[in-house]
Amino acid sequence: EAGVVQSPRYKIIEKKQPVAFWCNPISGHNTLYWYLQNLGQGPELLIRYENEEAVDDSQLPKDRFSAERLKGVDSTLKIQPAELGDSAVYLCASSPDPYSEQFFGPGTRLTVL
């Protein structure tokens, strides 16, 4: 069974540029999460989707971050414009439902110059 797929694995951009990350969850998993991991820290939840509905986006900085999960499968996280402080690893995870085990993708490492 394929795991959670993320792309790109690495991204280097200049500040003020836009960037997008893509996630394909495990087949059949209705719940999808985006987490942010800063260097030396544990991941922190940004947003949670139940199918195509964002049910918890309280930690998402909405002035520059946006996310979507059209058709309730793949998801895209976007930053526009990127700032130096956005340099981090962006992780996608999925689970069958909010109370079940979560599985993580390999992450996208973003560097903003």
Place this chain on the structure above:
Amino acid sequence: GIQVEQSPPDLILQEGANSTLRCNFSDSVNNLQWFHQNPWGQLINLFYIPSGTKQNGRLSATTVATERYSLLYISSSQTTDSGVYFCAPGGGADGLTFGKGTHLIIQP
């Protein structure tokens, strides 16, 4: 939100040694997971353990939900066990809350 404390923050052991990693959390939870983050950054699922005890090879975990702590035991350590171990309680509406991790180094 939930507060998570992991101890020790750093641990250096010789190959073959045993270790116990601890996770304390502040609220009752529906879910608790242990992960190993390898040097390439991949989070590998070790245990899904909201309560009770589980074993998988050289690793075992115990969660005492009523006392809000979980323990991860690693026996006969190998160099490939090196990395960061995260405890993440939570689940339900709030997702997982990760601790700062225990950085484990196993020396040959």
